[in-house]
Amino acid sequence: MALSKRILTLILTFLLSGSLLAKEIPLVANIYARQHMTLNGKWNYIVDPLENGYYDYRLQPHTKGGFFENKKPKSPSDLVEYSFDASPVMDIPGDWNMQNPQLFFYEGTVWFKKDFQFKKQSGTKNILYFGAVNYDAKVYVNGELVGAHVGGYTPFNFDITDVLNDGENFVVVKVDNKRGKDFVPTQNFDWWNYGGITRDVLLASVPDTFVEDYTVQLKKGSANTIPGWIKLNTATAAQSVTVEIPELKVKQTLTTNAEGKASFELTANPILWSPENPKLYEVVITAKGEVIKDNIGFRNIETKGREILLNGxxxxxxxxxxxxxxxxxxxxxxxxxxxxxxxxxxxxxxxxxxxxxxxxxxxxxxxxxxxxxxxxxxxxxxxxxxxxxxxxxxxxxxxxxxxxxxxxxxxxxxxxxxxxxxxxxxxxxxxxxxxxxxxxxxxxxxxxxxxxxxxxxxxxxxxxxxxxxxxxxxxxxxxxxxxxxxxxxxxxxxxxxxxxxxxxxxxxxxxxxxxxxxxxxxxxxxxxxxxxxxxxxxxxxxxxxxxxxxxxxxxxxxxxxxxxxxxxxxxxxxxxxxxxxxxxxxxxxxxxxxxxxxxxxxxx
Structure with a gap:
């Protein structure tokens, strides 16, 4: 099966960049409950309608000299034809259409850059998280390509531990919101094609082995059975993890299987979530070196003939x-x-x-x-x-x-x-x-x-x-x-x-x-x-x-x-x-x- 031009370009870019130090990883559940710093705020940006910062004059992806390097002249004789530091700033999260009148109808590439300080800690992974970028995002940290994402409304994250410096760092994002007939959504749609980094940007720190994902929901058709599972980021067996709902006085300690996953089934009588009483319970998940808290409601939704039933x-x-x-x-x-x-x-x-x-x-x-x-x-x-x-x-x-x-x-x-x-x-x-x-x-x-x-x-x-x-x-x-x-x-x-x-x-x-x-x-x-x-x-x-x-x-x-x-x-x-x-x-x-x-x- 032939690969699309976009996929081939992405693969080529990875190979040319030589970056094997960082990668996109499965979406980390409940990122806001992890130890994190925000990268929201003022970002420098460069409008690049011809994508000069990405392609050379032969329309080949840059291996050196691209905007992702955030290059600065070392002497007056150096030729550098862009400067993030001298460029204007924009609020992130935010769309460029409403922040710069010249970009109101703009569809194309804009580059964004953020400087930040970071103190590295041993035994931790560092996850760079984006709530959404519309539409095609390529992400670089300290000049290294760490990954790409397509889709303007879903979150994604990268493990950037090995490209971070202890001290000064910068992240550069190439954002392209051009529409295409093979995209989702397609070329023709009836809402504004807002371009930019439109949701939160976070840098989270988690243990080397951490809770990657979990589910805690009421069993379908039941009012007192709460099944679920907890999954670690590594296929590590015999790891101890705990799930607890303090208000319901239920707690289970589990052991992961060879896939790093542990399933459970709690018995309790929660007050069921409804519009009239949107009751949420604190759920605490504990693994080695990590405590995650979430607020979760329990309810049943089903149909019976031509009726919709909430909690029966x-x-x-x-x-x-x-x-x-x-x-x-x-x-x-x-x-x-x-x-x-x-x-x-x-x-x-x-x-x-x-x-x-x-x-x-x-x-x-x-x-x-x-x-x-x-x-x-x-x-x-x-x-x-x-x-x-x-x-x-x-x-x-x-x-x-x-x-x-x-x-x-x-x-x-x-x-x-x-x-x-x-x-x-x-x-x-x-x-x-x-x-x-x-x-x-x-x-x-x-x-x-x-x-x-x-x-x-x-x-x-x-x-x-x-x-x-x-x-x-x-x-x-x-x-x-x-x-x-x-x-x-x-x-x-x-x-x-x-x-x-x-x-x-x-x-x-x-x-x-x-x-x-x-x-x-x-x-x-x-x-x-x-x-x-x-x-x-x-x-x-x-x-x-x-x-x-x-x-x-x-x-x-x-x-x-x-x-x-x-x-x-x-x-x-x-x-x-x-x-x-x-x-x-x-x-x-x-x-x-x-x-x-x-x-x-x-x-x-």
Whole structure:
């Protein structure tokens, strides 16, 4: 099988660099609970549209002389045509689009550099962690290539122990956010392609033998059995590890097998996590030289016929979709404060659930949702027309799915793994998504699998959902835009819906655009009255769907998109938000709020 040009280039770069001292390693679980220093803050950056810092004039990767060397002239006669130290600085985490007006539409390469001091300790490994970099990242430490990562929304880390100096160090990251037809997401998508190092950068110190990963979750269908496992980073047998939940007065000491893994099963009676009572327990994992603490909730999520059950009780998912867009028009969201603001707005509307679209959001968002009692739909960016028959594209999608599940598998708030959004039907697409669904279920069988499908319109206003993926998912979810992309608000009264599967139904998207503050006749698009009427008529229509178990209208807050160009209305914003980017609630927000208040009473 022929390797892609990108993979060949990466392999060649590694060989030419001669760096065998550092490597990407499996994602370290709960990195924030480890001893670490932050590398967030001001980073120097160089915009490199021709990639001069990476390729020579023959378009061959530099072996010497690349920007990754962070070279400085030793005398006035030395020729060095770049300087990080003389270049401007940018806040990391952050996107370049909102921090430099000249880079608002920029797609290409930007180099980032950070100097830092570090005191090495014997018997420890040093892990360089990135929460996310969009999209193609190549990472160098002290001039050595330590690894690369593709995918703009998932975390990754490298063991850089052997390239660190005792004292002064620098890290350089080449970031390339150009879109491509074989990428995930593909070349065409409806949100802003924010470039940069968009989430936290940490340098963690762990023992030579450390807890690489663990899972502690309630057994499916049980209220008092908590199985799990702990895995070390090395295949070391006969190592002692301990798992403890002090509040539940349970503790087990385990011994690892030849793979460095130890499984356990605790018996306890935890208070089950729910939106009404988002109870979290401190879980303590102890291994030689290491104590890791996490806050974990325990709950059951399942389906029965056309119902969704949380802890055995029928629920209605009162939701909304959210992009990872910082409130108050500030670009890519990443902080705890951003997450708290967005989720607070959702709760004010009456939500007990959010659809985090169309990619894995930051760990801050997921953990804040868990603390605030909000269930989560988490998704990978298999969006619209992916290269279904490209093996490298599938591998990319599966890796992003793997990384999303690995990071958040212990988060009780996450109830749905979503594998796609609005994908056109075909046999290659069905094979691609079927493999993803099967893979997700093997990784985690305690949560529900879904995807946002599309409906087919027939004669006589009949809307029928027919999708071969129905056999792979637990919940039937689909997007529909009556009153916006098809038909009128008044036509919603005539619509009939047919979902021929004995599974719960979530309307994963519906809505229409309105410029906050623009008022007019309810039959004229773009004003708040039209959007308000659209929501009123859609809710009346959707209530008639058999098995309706949840809604996540599109979308909580206006978000930037280069597809939305209408002057004086969109101005490169998708205006389907129920709240403006400046936090002002539109009239349709209160329609949803009233509807969800009634649903809350109905499901008490």
């Amino acid at each position: 009780k029928k629920i209605f998912l009162r939701g909304v979709s959210i992009h990872e867009e910082a409130p108050y028009a500030r670009g890519r969201a990443h902080s705890v404060e951003d997450a708290t603001t967005l989720l607070t707005w959702a709760k004010q509307m009456g939500c007990n659930y959010v659809r985090l679209a169309h990619y894995p959001h930051s760990e801050n968002m997921v953990r804040q949702a868990e603390k605030m009692g909000i269930m989560v739909w988490s998704e990978i960016p298999v969006y619209w027309t992916i290269s279904w028959e490209n093996e490298a594209t599938y591998a990319n999608a599966q890796q992003q799915l793997h990384d999303m599940i690995r990071r958040d598998k212990n988060r009780s708030a996450v109830i749905i793994w979503s594998i796609a959004n609005e994908t056109p039907h075909s046999e290659p697409r069905d094979r691609f998504l079927g493999k993803l669904a099967t893979y997700a279920r093997k990784q985690d069988d305690t949560r529900l699998i879904s995807m946002a499908m599309e409906v087919t319109k027939d004669a006589n206003n009949l809307n029928r959902l027919e999708d071969n993926m129905n056999t792979f998912v637990d919940v039937i979810s689909f997007n529909q835009y009556i009153g916006w992309y098809r038909a009128s608000n008044e036509d919603a009264r005539k619509m009939k819906w047919e979902v021929p599967y004995n599974k719960p139904v979530i309307i994963s998207e519906f809505g229409g655009e309105a410029l906050q503050g623009l008022h007019g006749d309810k039959t004229a698009k773009w004003n708040e009255e039209y959007q308000e009427e659209l929501y009123i008529r859609n809710l009346e229509m959707l209530e008639k769907i058999d098995g309706l178990s949840g809604l996540s209208p599109w979308i909580l807050v206006d978000f930037r998109s280069p597809r939305r160009q209408l002057p004086n209305i969109q101005d490169f914003f998708n205006r389907k938000g129920l709240i403006s980017s400046w936090g002002i609630k539109k009239k349709a927000f209160f329609v949803m709020q009233d509807y969800y208040n009634k649903k809350t009473e109905q499901y008490k």
